[in-house]
Amino acid sequence: MKKYAITLLNALAVFAGLLLLWQGLDLLLHLPAYMLPTPLAVGRAVVTRFPSLVTSLAITSEEAAGGLAASIVVGLLIALIFAQFRWMRRMFYPYTILLQTVPILAVAPLILMWVGPGTLSVTVVAFIICLAPIIANATQGLISVEPNLVHLFLMHNASRLQILTRLRLPHAVPGLFVGIRIAAGISVIGAITGELFAGSSRVGEGGLGYSILYASAQLQTDYLFALVLAATVLGFAFFFAVMFLEWYFLHDWHESARTMTEE
Amino acid sequence: MLTLSNVSKRYGSSPPVLEQIDLVIDQGEFVSLIGPSGCGKSTLLKLISGLTSPGSGSILVDGKTPVNARKTISYIFQDATLLPWRTVSRNVGLGLELEHVSRESRKQKVDSLIELVGLSHVARAYPRQLSGGMKMRVSVARALATAPHLLLMDEPFGALDEMTRDRLNEELLRLRAEQHWTAVFVTHSVAEAVFLSTRIIVLAPSPGRIAEEITIPLPFPRTSVTRESEQFESFVTEVSRALRGVHSA
DSSP states (O other), X not given: OHHHHHHHHHHHHHHHHXXXXXXXXXXXXXXXXXXXXXXXXXXXXXXXXXXXXXHHHHHHHHHHHHHXXXXXXXXXXXXHHHHHOHHHHHHHHHHHHHHHXXXXXXXXXXXXXXXXXXXXXXXXXXXXXXXXXXXXXHHHHHHOOOHHHHHHHHHTTOOHHHHIIIIIHHHHHHHHHHXXXXXXXXXXXXXXXXXXXXXXXXXXXXXXXXXXXXXXXXXXXXXXXXXXXXXXXXXXXXXXXXXXXXXXXXXXXXXXXXXXXXX | OEEEEEEEEOSTTSOOSEEEEEEEEOTTOEEXXXXXXXXXXXXXXXXXXXXXXXXXXXXXXXXXXXXXXXXXXXXXXXXXXXXXXXOXXXXXXXXXXXXXXXXXXXXXXXXXXXXXXXXXXXXXXXXGGSOHHHHXXXXXXXXXXXXXXXXXXXXXXXXXXXXXXXXXXXXXXXXXXXXXXXXXXXXXXXXXXXXXXXXXXEEETTTBEEEEEEEOOOOSSOOHHHHTSHHHHHHHHHHHHHHHHHHHO
């Protein structure tokens, strides 16, 4: 954990250095505030508009988390079906790759049309973008069990259910977490993309994506920067939350989680 | 205890892996299968365990088909095949758990077996914390936990260094003296086969068939002293010669 703190300090130092550089650049070039606000101006925007910033952040994180959670549940169910029935896997697995290659920007307006404007359709967009990595990684984990382990279970007359719950599922957990880690990052992107189309039920109030559109239309560039910052922070928060869960569940036995503590 | 009559096996349309194997193993025997690679030693174990079925011929374990006899058979694989997410005790208890043995009697059996293989101090450790030899001990304890009549072992100590392997061989014989199971043991090592076995079956390749049977009447208990005896040496020589014959054929 100490190494962890040092890594974090290093990253923060780089961040502070970049801020200084940025502020210095402004002193040199004197760009108008709507082109490039100074870090101080952005900081001011964060402070003065903190309540609406937090509201946007809350809306977006709810949508992203909802989409992510739904994708974990549905993705794992689909992976379980794929793992149990080879013919299902043969027939439908290729379509999960399609799910990954579909441009979400093009699909988002469609979903909005079908589901209707509001947070639900944004959640659906996040859900769709998260689904593919969950299905792919969970399926891989469920089916890549060493044959001799299956033989071992068979020698004890294990049922199909026992092989699933005591062998395949625990074996798939590390892979599932790889999928969740990828999905957590893109869930925020999915939610913001959805919001760019979904609009808001009230003027000037909505998720980060909506507020970004609004702020840019109003040339409130300092607030726009504040929103982008918030989106980044949200992505980070999701990523670290998943990292923590992964460490919590796997550090006893799995190498990937162990290196986090012992590196 | 175990009867194979006229057993043949081929995979698909390729030439047979095993042809016309006739073999009777009595209660309490320790039989090693030895032979060059491709002679079907491992396939023979898979057949006895019912993990694959023979193309023709019949196999009876305690008068039952292999699949029906599974409750009394344990299989020890080449690698330890431990579940990395389970502690040593929970790995040892796996078979009992799958066979729905109650928690209390499971704990009792698991504890005594872990003690028997000398792993009490790491009972709560995870496999990744163990050495290769310790992992194999866990695997042996897990196999014995279900009180098998027949123990099938597929080169269980092949990946270990010689010192560890010798020690585990001695421990295996000590366990056998206490528990009286019958063993079929696949190995590449002549010395290991001679040390452990009451009888050695030398298999010839393509197609796999029984070339020679050598009885090893060395007295039990066998210890490290046994390995230094002249008798032991002469059996090693005899088996090696039989193996050479099979190779050059």
